[in-house]
Amino acid sequence: GAVVSQHPSRVICKSGTSVKIECRSLDFQATTMFWYRQFPKQSLMLMATSNEGSKATYEQGVEKDKFLINHASLTLSTLTVTSAHPEDSSFYICSAAGPNLNNEQFFGPGTRLTVL
């Protein structure tokens, strides 16, 4: 199947700093990328959907100024957590979808963010 990578896999940062997480589709063109957040022992919650070249669509309750999403190319989307606080500590997962992929989404391995 298609491969999606995420970088970094783990990041620890100080409160007030910004952190960027990259999501890359390695062998296909991802016209749509999704960003999810998963708290311990909970399900995945969609944060936003981004289509290449367009502004991201955020789910209700997700602050777009805090979670900046950029999808500038068909293989890369980034999520920047600005002015991170301890409550932003979570597991962030991206997925990607594109044409001719049987309407399937492919998930990255996730990024564990810890804000001290």
Place this chain on the structure above:
Amino acid sequence: AQTVTQSQPEMSVQEAETVTLSCTYDTSESDYYLFWYKQPPSRQMILVIRQEAYKQQNATENRFSVNFQKAAKSFSLKISDSQLGDAAMYFCAYRSLPSRGSQGNLIFGKGTKLSVKP
């Protein structure tokens, strides 16, 4: 809005036995996709099986099969000949059909933690 409900937070099965995980959903759409994903301790999401709502035949992938009851909006997962490697969180998910050049997002249930006893 669509919702997905998994009523079993935890399940346990003996190795080599069969277990069924339940999932119900709510939607007003007539066509959609349903999925079961496995999330092992590594946290990598792995697609187990998918079902297109317009297909009456239940999907099967080796030891994994579903019982799709469209009228009842039920989508259970049966794991036969359970193996130790099947131990994981299992998420049921719903997805609308893509539209306007955009792929539909997944709506997940809360998950069922499956333990496999040797």
